[in-house]
Amino acid sequence: xxxxxxxxxxxxxxxxxxxxxxxxxxxxxxxxxxxxxxxxxxxxxxxxxxxxxxxxxxxxxxxxxxxxxxxxxxxxxxxxxxxxxxxxxxxxxxxxxxxxxxxxxxxxxxxxxxxxxxxxxxxxxxxxxxxxxxxxxxxxxxxxxxxxxxxxxxxxxxxxxxxxxxxxxxxxxxxxxxxxxxxxxxxxxxxxxxxxxxxxxxxxxxxxxxxxxxxxxxxxxxxxxxxxxxxxxxxxxxxxxxxxxxxxxxxxxxxxxxxxxxxxxxxxxxxxxxxxxxxxxxxxxxxxxxxxxxxxxxxxxxxxxxxxxxxxxxxxxxxxxxxxxxxxxxxxxxxxxxxxxxxxxxxxxxxxxxxxxxxxxxxxxxxxxxxxxxxxxxxxxxxxxxxxxxxxxxxxxxxxxxxxxxxxxxxxxxxxxxxxxxxxxxxxxxxxxxxxxxxxxxxxxxxxxxxxxxxxxxxxxx
Numbered sequence: 001x002x003x004x005x006x007x008x009x010x011x012x013x014x015x016x017x018x019x020x021x022x023x024x025x026x027x028x029x030x031x032x033x034x035x036x037x038x039x040x041x042x043x044x045x046x047x048x049x050x051x052x053x054x055x056x057x058x059x060x061x062x063x064x065x066x067x068x069x070x071x072x073x074x075x076x077x078x079x080x081x082x083x084x085x086x087x088x089x090x091x092x093x094x095x096x097x098x099x100x101x102x103x104x105x106x107x108x109x110x111x112x113x114x115x116x117x118x119x120x121x122x123x124x125x126x127x128x129x130x131x132x133x134x135x136x137x138x139x140x141x142x143x144x145x146x147x148x149x150x151x152x153x154x155x156x157x158x159x160x161x162x163x164x165x166x167x168x169x170x171x172x173x174x175x176x177x178x179x180x181x182x183x184x185x186x187x188x189x190x191x192x193x194x195x196x197x198x199x200x201x202x203x204x205x206x207x208x209x210x211x212x213x214x215x216x217x218x219x220x221x222x223x224x225x226x227x228x229x230x231x232x233x234x235x236x237x238x239x240x241x242x243x244x245x246x247x248x249x250x251x252x253x254x255x256x257x258x259x260x261x262x263x264x265x266x267x268x269x270x271x272x273x274x275x276x277x278x279x280x281x282x283x284x285x286x287x288x289x290x291x292x293x294x295x296x297x298x299x300x301x302x303x304x305x306x307x308x309x310x311x312x313x314x315x316x317x318x319x320x321x322x323x324x325x326x327x328x329x330x331x332x333x334x335x336x337x338x339x340x341x342x343x344x345x346x347x348x349x350x351x352x353x354x355x356x357x358x359x360x361x362x363x364x365x366x367x368x369x370x371x372x373x374x375x376x377x378x379x380x381x382x383x384x385x386x387x388x389x390x391x392x393x394x395x396x397x398x399x400x401x402x403x404x405x406x407x408x409x410x411x412x413x414x415x416x417x418x419x420x421x422x423x424x425x426x427x428x429x430x431x432x433x434x435x436x437x438x439x440x441x442x443x444x445x446x447x448x449x450x451x452x453x454x455x456x457x458x459x460x461x462x
Contacts, residue, residue, distance in 0.1 A: 040240045043233065044165040048174060050224075050232050051161060052181030054114060057221045058121045058154045059185025060192070061147045062090050064217070065140075067190055067304055069289050071199040075206045076137040080290075086141060087286045088411065090148040091404035094155070101152035102397035106257075110161055110393075111234035117153025118228045120146055122221035128214045132207055154182065155400045159380045159392035167240045169326055172381045176322025179377035183315045186285065190307025192216075194300045257390045261398060266386040269444045271402050273335075274379040276437030277342065279406030280430045281372050283414040285310075291423050296358050306358075310365040314373020321374050322381075331382040332446040338378060339438040341371040346434060350427035388449040 065072050065086040072083050105113050127143030130136070158178030166174040196216070197209040261267055284291075285307065292303040321334055328334075345368035352364045383395045410433065417426040 038167065038241050039236075039238055040165070040167045040170070041236045044174075044236065044240075046231055047165060047233055048161065048177060050227050051114065051157065051178060052184070054118055054121075054224045054228055054232075055154050055157075055178070055181030056185030056188065057125075057217075057224045058117065058147060058151055059182045060189045060217060060220070061121070061125065061144065062186060063087060063189045063285060063307070064193055064213075065144070066286055067289050067307060068193045068197050068199060068300070070293070070300065071197050071201075071206055074199075075203065075210070076134055076140075078137055082137075082141075084286065084411075084415070086144045088408055089141070089145050090151055091282070091407045091411075093145065093148040094152055094404040095401050095408075097149060097152045098156070098397045098401040102156060102391075102394045105153075105156065105160065105393035105397075106391050109234035110157055110164065111232055113153045114157065114228055114232055115225075117150045118221070118225040120150030120153070122218065122225050124148075124150065125214070125218035125221045129211070129218050132211050132214065134203070134207075152397075156393045156397040158377070159384050159396050163384065163392050164235050165240060171241070172325035173319070173322040175381050175384075176318045176377040179380065180315050180318055183311050183318065183373060183376070187308045187311035187315070190285075190288075190311065191304045194304035199300045257394050258398075261387055261390055261395065264387055266444050266447055267383060267395070269440055270335075270379065270383055270386065271399060273339070273437045273441035273444070274375070274383070274399055275402045275406040276433055276440070277339065277372065277375050278379070278403045279410040280346075280434060281376075282403075282407035283411040283430065286411050287415055287418060290418070291353070292361070294423060295354050296361075299358060302358055306362055306365050309362055310369035311373055313366040313369035314371075314376070317370040317374030318377040321378050325378065325381055329448060330446075331378070331385055331448065332441075332444055335375065335378055335382055335444075336438070336441050338371050338375045339434070339441050342368065342375065343431060343434045343438060345369075345371055346427065346431050350424060350431065353423060353427070382444075385448045386444075 065083050069080060069083045072078065073080060101113070124143040124145070124147030127146060128140050131138075131140030131143060158175045161178055162171045162174035193213060196213040198205055201209065288307050288310075289300070289303045292299055292306060296302060317338075321338070324334060325331060345364070349361075349364040349368050352360045355361075379399065380396050383399055384392050387395045410430075414426050414430065417429055
C-alpha cells in the first residue's frame with residue numbers, strides 16, 4: 001500500500017467543450033469527461049534526497065585531479081595538459097553518449113538509468129584505488145573515464161525527477177534541489193583533494209594520501225549504490241499534477257522530439273545562452289587551481305576552498321531562484337537578471353584577483369558563484385517550460401550535451417589566453433562571451449507552455 005498522500009490544491013474536472021483555448025505546441029487535452037484529484041507522496045523527498053547524494057558522488061570526481069594538479073604532475077610525472085584532460089573527459093564522453101542515454105531514459109524510467117549511473121560511478125572510483133603506483137596514471141584515467149560515462153545518467157535526471165514526483169508549486173524547487181546535488185559534489189571535489197593530498201609531501205606521503213582519497217571516494221559511491229537499490233523508486237502511484245498526467249499519456253517518439261526541439265526558436269536561443277554561461281563556469285572551475293596559485297603561491301588549500309565557496313554560494317542561489325520561480329513563474333526575467341549579475345560578478349573577480357588579499361578573492365567568488373552557478377537549475381526549468389510536453393530528460397540532455405561542447409571550447413580557449421597573456425585578459429575574454437550570452441537570453445520569448453497547460457486544466461474551476 002502506498003504511503004498516505006498529501007493532497008495538493010489541484011482538483012480538476014475537465015468537461016467536454018468547457019474550454020476552447022489552445023496551448024501553443026501542446027496537443028489538445030482530453031475531451032472526455034473526467035474528474036481527477038492529483039496527489040503528491042511523502043516518499044518523493046526520500047527519492048530526491050537519495051538522488052542528491054548520488055549526483056554528488058559522481059560530480060565529486062570531476063576535478064579530483066585538476067584541483068591538485070601540481071601534486072599529480074609531480075607524483076605521476078605527467079604533464080599539466082594530461083591532468084586537464086581528466087576534467088575534459090567528463091565533457092567529451094557526455095557529448096558522445098547523451099543521445100543514447102536520453103533514448104534509454106525516454107523508453108524506460110529514471111530508476112533504471114540511475115542504477116546504471118551509480119554502478120558506473122562506483123566502478124570508476126574503485127579502478128582509481130588500484131592506480132596509486134606511479135606508473136598507473138593510465139588506470140586512474142580509465143577510472144575517470146568510466147565515471148565520466150556514468151555522468152550521462154546524472155545530469156539529465158533532475159527536471160524529469162521533479163516533473164514525475166512533484167506538484168506544480170514545487171517542481172522548480174525540486175529541480176533546483178536535484179541540481180544542488182551535482183553542485184554539492186563539485187564543491188566537495190574542490191575542497192577534499194587539497195585536504196587529503198599533501199602537494200609538498202614526499203613520494204611516499206603522496207602515495208599514502210592518494211590511496212586514502214581514492215578509498216574514501218570509492219566507499220562513498222558504493223554506499224550510495226546500495227541506497228539507490230533500496231530506496232530509489234521510478235514513479236509515484238499516481239501523477240502529481242495535470243501537466244505530468246497529460247505528459248505521461250503522450251506516445252513517446254525520441255526522433256520526433258528531437259526534431260521539435262531543434263525547430264523551437266526559444267529552445268535554441270536558451271540552448272546558446274545557457275551553454276555560454278555554464279561553459280564559462282566549467283572553464284574557470286577547471287583552471288582555478290592554476291589561476292589562484294599564480295597570484296598566491298603555496299595556497300593549494302585556499303584554491304580548493306575558493307572553489308568550495310564558489311559552488312556553495314551557487315547552491316544557495318539555485319535554491320533561492322527555484323523558490324522564486326515557483327512563486328512568480330517569471331522565467332525569462334529571472335534568467336536575464338542572473339546573467340547581468342554574473343557579468344558584474346565576473347568583472348569584480350577579474351579586477352580583485354591580484355589585489356594581494358586572498359580574503360577578497362573569497363568574497364568575489366561568493367558573489368560570482370551565487371549568480372553564475374544558480375543559472376544551472378534555472379536553465380533546466382526554463383527549458384522544460386518552453387518545450388513542454390517534450391520529455392524533460394531529452395530536453396536537459398541536449399542542454400548538457402551542448403554545454404559540454406562549449407565547456408571544452410571555452411576551457412581550451414581560456415587556457416590558451418592564460419598561457420599566452422595573463423589571467424586578466426583570459427577573464428575579460430570570458431566577460432565578453434558572457435555579454436554575448438546575455439544578448440541571446442534577452443531575445444527569448446516567454447512562452448511558458450507547461451504553465452499554460454496547467455492553467456488550461458484549471459479554467460473550468462474558475
